[in-house]
Amino acid sequence: MPIRNINVRSRPGNRAEGLLNVERVVFRCALGKAGVSAFKREGDGATPLGRLRLLGGYTRNERHPLRRSGLVLIPIRADLGWCDAPADANYNRPVRLPFRASHEKMLRGDRLYDVCIVLDWNIRPRRRxxxxxxxxxxARPGFRPTEGCIAVERSVMLRLLPYLSRGTVLTVLA
Structure with missing residues (x-):
């Protein structure tokens, strides 16, 4: 049965670590190094407060063959990036590498994006x-903080993936 709601909140005593609640099952997760913020800004290291739909995602097929999911999962290629330059017309959009403005490489050596779900934050409308x-x-080993994302263990991601869809809403709570 598809997962409709996922709730995330900071773990008491550690704002950069969270608890991800899926149908009364709780998993550990990493949050932004600045914790949760209702006033998310580029580069602040905060995880945004609010309701975020799951839009789709990316996967490294050689490490994680495409699995059954209600989300469209696109294979990550070496030329896939994500623009994080607020002044660029492609801000907060996937881009083809090489790319002149500041961007993230989706094909990462640290494996963090081996399975990566795009959350509906600042997508439509986009605010500079x-x-x-x-x-x-x-997640990184030891659940080290993110730059604003939500990160889970590989085993948790693979457990949830078959039940995620565009109808799933992830709510980050204060």
Whole structure:
């Protein structure tokens, strides 16, 4: 059965670590190094407060063959990037590399984006400096903080993936 709602909140005593609640099952997650903020800005290191739809995602097929999911998962290629330059017309959009403005490479050596779900933050409408590249992706060892994303263990992501869809809403709570 598809997952309709996921709730995320900061763990008491550690604003950069969170608890991800899916149908009464709780998983540990990493949040932005600045915790949760209702006033998300580009580069502030905060995870945005609010309701975020899951739009689709990316996967490294050689490491994680495309799995069944209600989300469209696009294979990550070496020329895939994500623009994080507020002044650029492609701000907070996927771009083809090489790209002249500031961007993230989706094909990362640290494997964080091996499975990466795009969250509906500052997509439509886009606000300059409103924050970019807000994803749900794989966590660093020890759940080290993100730059504003929500990160879970690989096993949790693979467990949830078959039940996620565009109808899933991830709510980040204060």
């Amino acid at each position: 400096n409103g924050g970019s590249a807000i994803f749900m992706h794989l």
